[in-house]
Each structure stands twice: as C-alpha cells, then as structure tokens.
Amino acid sequence: MYAPNCGLSLATNGTGMKIETYYSKAVSYAGMASFLAILQIFSLIHQMEFTPTPSSVTNVSYWTIVMQAIMDGYLCLLHLTAGIVVDAVFIPFAATAFFNFVLVSVFGMRYLLVIWRIQRPEVVRTTRPRPQPAPRVEEEIEGETPPAVPANATPVREERSSPTYDVGTLYCKLYISLLVGLFLFYHTATSSAFVQNIVIAIVGLAFYSFWIPQSIRSISRGCRRPLSPKYVVGMSISRLAIPLYFYGCPENVLAHKTTPWIWALVVYMAFQVLILFLQDLLGPRFFVPERFLPQTYNYHPILATEDEETLQGEEEAGGSSGTHSRDCAICMLPIESAPSTSTGLGVLGRAQYMVTPCHHMFHTDCLEKWMRIKLECPVCRAYLPAC
Known part of the structure; x- marks a missing residue:
C-alpha cells in the first residue's frame, strides 16, 4: 500500500x-464444540442410567467425575x-458456553452429589477415631445413685447433613477450583512462550488422566464394569476433539501451530481406555502383584468352632442331621451351611451363605440382590463393604 x-x-x-473467513471458521468451531457438549450430556445421562443402584454407584470413582466437571x-x-x-460470534459461542454450563452444573453436579452421598460412609469409616470402650458399670444397688459423668467427658455428636448443605459444599469446592485455576492461567499467560508451553503440557496431562482414578478404584474394590463402555468411548473421543482441533489441524480458528506431541496425548488416552476394558475382561487386578493388592472382606468365611457347636446343638434339638441351618433374615428360609473343611465340598458349602462384618448370616443370592440396592445390613443397618 502507498499513500x-x-x-x-x-x-x-x-x-x-x-x-468473513475468520467468522465462518469461528461459527463452525462453535457448532462443533456445541455438538461435543451435547454428546457428553447424553453420555453422562447414559452412565447415570447404567448405575441406578447405590451398590453400582459406589464403584464409580468420585475424582474421575470431578476432573471432567472442572474441564467442562x-x-x-x-x-x-x-x-x-x-x-x-457472541451468539454461537454463548450457545456453546450454555451447553457446557448445563453439562457441569446440572448433570455433572447431580451425579457428583449422588456419588458423594453414597460413598461418604467410607470416608467417615476411615477417618472416624475408634470408640473407646465404656467403663464397666456395676449393678446399681437399691438406694444408691449411679456414678456421675466425668466433667471432662466429650459428648458424642451425630453427624447430620442435608441435601442443601451437600449441594452448597460441592458447588463451593467447584467454584474455588475454577477461580484458582483461572488465576494461575491468566498469570501464566503473561509469561514467556516456553513457560506457557510447560504449563499447558502439565495441566493437559493432569486433566486428561481422568480415567486413572477409576482404574485405581476398581483395583481397590475388586469390581468389574463400573462404567458403561459407551460412556468411556464417548467421553474419550469427545474430550480429545478440541485439543486435536487446535494442535492437530493447521486451519484452526486461532491459526495455532500444529505439534506432533498431540498424538502422544491420544496414545495416552487410548492406553487408559485399554486398561479399563482389560479390567472388565480379565479382572480389575490382573496387572497388580498379589502382595500389593488391598485387602477385601471375605463374605464366605469358615464358620468358627463355637458357631458349629451351637448349630450342632440346634440341629440335635431339631432332630435333623448332616447339615447346619439358620434362618435368612431376608427370605426367612433356613440356610444350609457345611462344616468347616478344606475339601472342595467345603468351599461349595461356604458359597451358599454370606456372613456380614456385623456377624449376620444370609443366603448368598439374597444378600447379593440386597446389596445391589443398599450397602447396609438388613438386620442392623451397618455399612457393608462391596463384594
């Protein structure tokens, strides 16, 4: 140009x-991002329908859903x-932001609240101090007053919670995480290009490791198929689409330079998905050495000798022989228990009954069906670890 x-x-x-070309690309990107957000909404709804009972929700990793919610x-x-x-381009980008907001604030937080309420007894159980044994109180003698309560005794407070408190707590944690992350992001944006690339690489690697907590949870609980395969595939592909657009497509709306390192992220995500599918197929602990496996509760223990003697006495009083019987509190039918032995018949006999940590016995089928709905003992309402 010459003046x-x-x-x-x-x-x-x-x-x-x-x-005009720039606006056209921006509108096309906004349409793609909106479609991805809608796809993620339907994938999350499918996952919520895949885990309709508390027993199935307890196998889902809380931190996997949290990391996805923060990304949204x-x-x-x-x-x-x-x-x-x-x-x-305000209208198309505002529509995209609206779909992301619906995903995180409506469906994501609702699912998080369900997971938090169901898995909270595990946290309370591991953090609550062991209760001290109460001092033995002698029988009260007529005319004497019971001993006074010590002045330094701390009263036991019951933990109370309400849905409003739980929702407020979750939203506060989410918004605080978003504000802290935005502060760090805008502070890093004014730094050099080298620092920006390092921060983006670290944050991207951390956010796109959201399937790792689920693998760890499956190992600790020994559960299979905690997530729907459609949910895993849909979320993995939809969340890789945006970084692939900016770092793998040379004609992106920001004219950002492409980098081959983006394919390392794709391989990293594919490896996580492969581990999840192998855990469903070969077992959640197939790649963990046995000495590193966490201990799980055995619902099919060998009955103690005193229990067998008690059952034997009941058996002789009832006139039956050869088997031990107790009544299941769920179906009210007798439980056939075999004597403790190391033979294969003894193992098959133990498979017919389940004994809870609170020492209540049920039929295996009855208690397994009950635990799909509630992880509480049908008799005393004590917490039951998932089997």
Whole structure:
C-alpha cells in the first residue's frame, strides 16, 4: 500500500485471513464444540442410567467425575469469554458456553452429589477415631445413685447433613477450583512462550488422566464394569476433539501451530481406555502383584468352632442331621451351611451363605440382590463393604 500524500508505503510478505473467513471458521468451531457438549450430556445421562443402584454407584470413582466437571467448567468460561470479546460470534459461542454450563452444573453436579452421598460412609469409616470402650458399670444397688459423668467427658455428636448443605459444599469446592485455576492461567499467560508451553503440557496431562482414578478404584474394590463402555468411548473421543482441533489441524480458528506431541496425548488416552476394558475382561487386578493388592472382606468365611457347636446343638434339638441351618433374615428360609473343611465340598458349602462384618448370616443370592440396592445390613443397618 502507498499513500502519495504522506509519502509512506507498507508491504507484507505473508498472507492474512479475511474477516468473513475468520467468522465462518469461528461459527463452525462453535457448532462443533456445541455438538461435543451435547454428546457428553447424553453420555453422562447414559452412565447415570447404567448405575441406578447405590451398590453400582459406589464403584464409580468420585475424582474421575470431578476432573471432567472442572474441564467442562473451564470450557464454559473460555467460550463465554471468547463470545464477549468478539461481538460478531457472541451468539454461537454463548450457545456453546450454555451447553457446557448445563453439562457441569446440572448433570455433572447431580451425579457428583449422588456419588458423594453414597460413598461418604467410607470416608467417615476411615477417618472416624475408634470408640473407646465404656467403663464397666456395676449393678446399681437399691438406694444408691449411679456414678456421675466425668466433667471432662466429650459428648458424642451425630453427624447430620442435608441435601442443601451437600449441594452448597460441592458447588463451593467447584467454584474455588475454577477461580484458582483461572488465576494461575491468566498469570501464566503473561509469561514467556516456553513457560506457557510447560504449563499447558502439565495441566493437559493432569486433566486428561481422568480415567486413572477409576482404574485405581476398581483395583481397590475388586469390581468389574463400573462404567458403561459407551460412556468411556464417548467421553474419550469427545474430550480429545478440541485439543486435536487446535494442535492437530493447521486451519484452526486461532491459526495455532500444529505439534506432533498431540498424538502422544491420544496414545495416552487410548492406553487408559485399554486398561479399563482389560479390567472388565480379565479382572480389575490382573496387572497388580498379589502382595500389593488391598485387602477385601471375605463374605464366605469358615464358620468358627463355637458357631458349629451351637448349630450342632440346634440341629440335635431339631432332630435333623448332616447339615447346619439358620434362618435368612431376608427370605426367612433356613440356610444350609457345611462344616468347616478344606475339601472342595467345603468351599461349595461356604458359597451358599454370606456372613456380614456385623456377624449376620444370609443366603448368598439374597444378600447379593440386597446389596445391589443398599450397602447396609438388613438386620442392623451397618455399612457393608462391596463384594
């Protein structure tokens, strides 16, 4: 360009992008991001239907859903900010931000609240101090008053909670995480390009490790198929689409340079998905050495000798022989228990009954069906570890 009145000339060696082309690419990207958000919403709804009972929800990792919710919160804020900065694409970017907001605030937080309420007894059980044995109280003698309670005794408080408190706590934690992350992000944006790349690589690797907590939870609980295969595949593909667009597509809306390292992220995600599927197929602990496996409760123990003697006495009083019987509190039918032996018949006999940590016996089929609905003892309502 040459200005004859000023005597100035401007020249460029590069090629730019027309503003119409830029707006067209921005609208296309917003449409793609909205479609991905809708796909993630339906995938999450399918996962919620896949785990309809407390017993199935307790196998889902809380931190896997938390990491995905934080990612959706950041995408919502970034799309909304981009729509505010560029007025011409405000409507498509605002629509994308709305779908991300629905995903994280409606469905994501609802599922998190369900997981939190069901898995909270595990946290209370591991963090609550062991109760001290109460002092032995002698029989009260007529005319004497019972001993006074010590002044330094601490009263036992029952833990109470309400749905409003739980929802408020979860939302506060989410918003605090988003604010802290945004502060670090904007503080890093003013740094050098090298620092930005390092921070983006660390944050991306951390966020895209959201299947690892689920693998660890499956190992600790020894459970298979905690997540729906459609949910795993749908979430993995949809969450890889945006980084692949910016770092793998040379014609992206930001004209960001492509990098081959993005395919390392794809391989990393594929490896996590492969581990999840192998855990469903070969068992959740197939790659963990036996000495590192966490201990799980055995619902089919060998009956103690005193229990057998008691059952034997009941058996002789009833006139039956050869088997021991007790009544199942669920179906009210007798439980056939074999005597403790190391032979194969003894193992088959133990498979017919289940004994809870609170020492209540049930039929195996009855208690397994009960635990699909509630992880509480049908007799005393004590917490039952998943089998």
